[in-house]
Amino acid sequence: MPNTRLAMRHIKEILRLKLEAKLSHRQIARSLGIGVGTVSTYGKRASALGLCWPLPAELSDNDLEQLLFPSPQLSARHGRVMPDCAAIHLELKRKSVTKQLLWEEYKQAYGDAGYQYSQYCGYYREWRAQQKRSMRQIHLAGEKLFVDYSGATVPIVNPDTGEIRNAEIFVATLGASNYTFATASWTQRKADWIDAHVKAFEFFGGVPEIIVPDQLRSAVSKPCRYEPTINASYQHMASHYRTAIIPARPLKPKDKAKAENAVLIVQRWILAKLRHQTFFTLAELNLAIKGLLEDLNQRPFKKLPGCRLSQFEMLDKPALKPLPATRYEYLEFKLARVNIDYHVEFDKHYYSVPHHLVKTQVEIQASRDGVAIFFKDQQVARHARSQRQGGFTTNTQHMPEAHQRHQQWTPKRLLSWAGTIGPETHAMVELFLQRKQVPEQAYRACLGLLNLAKQYTPARLEAACLRAQHIKALRLSNIKSILQSNMDQLALPLEPQAQASESHRNVRGANYYH
Missing domain, CATH: 1.10.10 (Arc Repressor Mutant, subunit A)
Incomplete structure (x- = not known):
């Protein structure tokens, strides 16, 4: 030929x-x-x-x-046993199984009635050429898991408001057995994307050696045909499950043909069947998908023996790596530079770090409940996660000593200190606090006033506060001026006295204009 x-x-x-x-x-x-x-x-x-x-x-x-x-069947010599090409194709998916090994087993079973190795391989090649194009790739058991979103969404109706929100459908299929998993999530964002992987591993009861996703944003932070950059959260999840991520090349659907086919099958045998149903919660939709998944995975193959479930039990299940002892907890990663106020921003909230790290770059690892901050792979801070946008979470141990002392001041403590100097100083501090909407806004003025007792005697400070209140000069700068000019040592001006001429009907007096 x-x-x-x-x-x-x-x-x-x-x-x-x-x-x-x-x-x-x-x-x-x-x-x-x-x-x-x-x-x-x-x-x-x-x-x-x-x-x-x-x-x-x-x-x-x-x-x-x-x-x-x-055809080979017509040219086959009488009495020879034709190889079972479908069985050969399935056996080759097992690790370390070769055509040479399968041919030797075939010859042991049929002896002289079996074909020689070259004819045996030739019949298998011709059989494989007659199958669908996707059959030409041989996927080893437990090796690859193909993942993708279906593109088609399912509407979910809020029973209280009638608002409709579309749920995304995540699809995962194992390369050797085509055993398929599907689940609904609200978005395609990182948290939902990784949570769907965790659910898929638990559905399969094990972990494959390789995950093959598309180069969507939740998986790849920097797309590239040759060296794509895997998202840090996605890579962390892969490390937890001891698997590897090899994204398909952009615009190369053959790299993830299994995922494309699984998406099509899920759309036909699951989503199409649900098109007339109305769902009110995500859990309700996932329960319906779970029931139809069982039917899909038990549906017999047309050209191969068995079904997805039987092939999974025979091929992939024994080859999958076991699940880790603990379930993966989603973490979000971010690089940030420490601001001059020794805080870093994450999700529009500010968290403190030790003050000596100002202007350095740190890594933030945030879970649903906590925020951990690392410098050179060492954890330097940890806080409970806050949802208050624009707010601050501060550990006083992270502050410089001067800031720590300032942080310890309260209105009660300031008034107590002022009371040890004298009643007029106490009254002046009370006035400072009352004049501000937020007491913290008056702390600097109060501390400035109280620190004047280090430069001047308590008696002089008391006299200065009394004079300031008497002439209505209620600012710290006024009190400093009184002390610097020694006006606190002068007698207070007398109150305006009623004069005899005040009885005259044409003399109004100063009080008339107040």
Whole structure:
């Protein structure tokens, strides 16, 4: 048989030149630019079949091809046992199983009734060529898990408001057995994407060696044909389950043909069946999907023995790695630079770190309940996660000593300190606190006033506060000015006295204008 089968028009031209023109094999080969051996092979087959030129009108191209190239079953010698090509295809999915090993087992079973190795492999190649294109890839048991979103969504109705929200459908399928998992989530964001993987591993009861996703944002932070950058949260999940992530190349659907086919099957056998149902919760939708998944995975194959479930039990399940002892907890990662106020921002909230890390870069690892901060792979801070946007979570141990002392001040403590100096200073501090809407806004003025007792005697500070209250000069700068000008040592101005002339009806006096 020729190494490469020619197009039918070339075959007919060989037959015409040989049967009608009576040219030699060498002349035909030179005329058509093909090998002499190829011409000889076709000539011998035509002679054996008794063909003549012109060919019968009722002989179609397909009929001619069948005559010249009969199927292996027709050319098989009597008494030989044909290899079970479907069984060969399934066995090759097992680790370390080769065609040589399968042929030796075949020969042990059938002896002289079995074909030799080259014919055995030839029949398998021809069988595989007749299958669907996706069958041409051989996936080893437990090796790859193909994951993707279906693209089609399912509406979920809020029973209270009537608002409709569409749920995304995550699909995962194992390469060797085609055993399929599906679940609904609200979004395709990282948290839902990784949670769907965790549920898939628990559904399969094990972990594959490789995960093959598309290069969507939740999986790949920097898409690339050759070296895509895996999202940090996704990579952390893979490390927890001791698996690897190898994204499909962009615009190369053949890299994830299994996922494409699984998505199509889920849309046909699950989503299409749910199209007339109304769902009010995500849990209700997932319960319906779970029931239809059982039917899908037990549906018999058309060209292969068994079903997805039976193939999973035989191939993938024994080869999957066991689940880790603890379930993965989702973490979100972020690099951040420490601000001058020794806080870092995550999800619009600010968390403190030790003050000596100001202006350095740290890594934030946030779970649903907590926020941990790392510097050079060492944890330097941990806080409960807060949902208050714009707020601050501060550990006083992270503050400089001066800031810690300031943090310890309260209105009660400030008034207590002022009371040790004297009643006028106490009254002035109380006035400072009352004049501000938030007491903390008056802390600096209060501390500035109380620290004046270090420069001046308590008696002078008391006199200055008394004078300031008397003349209604209620600012810290006024009290400083009184002390610096020694006005606190002067007698207080007398209150305006009622004058005798006040009884005159044409003299109004100063109080009239107040």
